Amino acid sequence: MSAGFDPISFHGSTLIWNNRHQTNQPAISFYHWHQCCELLLVYGGNGTVVLNNQTYPIRKGMLFIFQPFEIHKVFAKATDEHPYDRTVVHVNHLRLEPYLFAFPKRQELFNRLCYSRSMERAFDLGERFEAVRQCMEDYERFAHTDRGATQEEIAIFMLRLLSVMEDILPEKNSSSSAHWRREEYSEKIMSWIEHNYMENDILDKLAEELHLTRSYVSRRFRKETGSTLSEYLIAKRINVAAHLLESTSSSVESIAHQIGFQNVSHFISSFKKTYLLTPLQYRFKA
Structure with missing residues (x-):
């Protein structure tokens, strides 16, 4: 199938939060990309994700981070026996960066995840899955409220998530010599x-x-x-x-x-x- 641009409308927001959702219905899958960062946390299901010319399995404990303008495809084989269960978050990366300004190590990690060509962005969380799941659930409780839209709550959510990511990234990825993706x-x-x-x-x-x-x-x-x-x-x-x-x-x-x-x-x-x-x-x- 051909690739398609799928614009995300933020209406001035920093995050577009799609609550945890489970489905047993097959969905149309196509290659597409957004103008923003996308986080996909999988709680359960089967299928594949195509990212950066590689194929990864959809299964419990997988976290995918799609960079702005990065072509990807999510193909979930949802059935009654194996429903597709996930949370999707779209991040306006340009608005988020100032929120992390006071935390240079976390900001540098976010920038690598968002822009680096060499950074791994498909993670089997393993024992760290519960920490990420808890982070998601804590924010989701008020994601659609005025409180959830504040800089404080968004920064806390991202700092928690980035702290977990720092723990699971291979040591070699901490190098500052990564190749950065050119802004289009x-x-x-x-x-x-x-x-x-x-x-x-x-x-x-x-x-x-x-x-x-x-x-x-x-x-x-x-x-x-x-x-x-x-x-x-x-x-x-x-x-x-x-x-x-x-x-x-x-x-x-x-x-x-x-x-x-x-x-x-x-x-x-x-x-x-x-x-x-x-x-x-x-x-x-x-």
């Missing part, structure tokens, strides 16, 4: 759009920001993500719109203008293409 232009573009998606003349402003031509910005983004800049921008705006429809009473017209659509009809048609519902239908359903 698309990462810079997405980071800029994260804060400026409501602007007009996005391509012109991006070209000026990156000191590149408009055409080069467009070509590089499509080459690195498989998506056009326009498609990504609309997807970003529509995801923000869905959040606003769920969490505010603002009118459709107001939301359209807030997120950068100059034409309300264009906003409604774009929203319907994504969710198969008009914005008002989505609001009432939500």
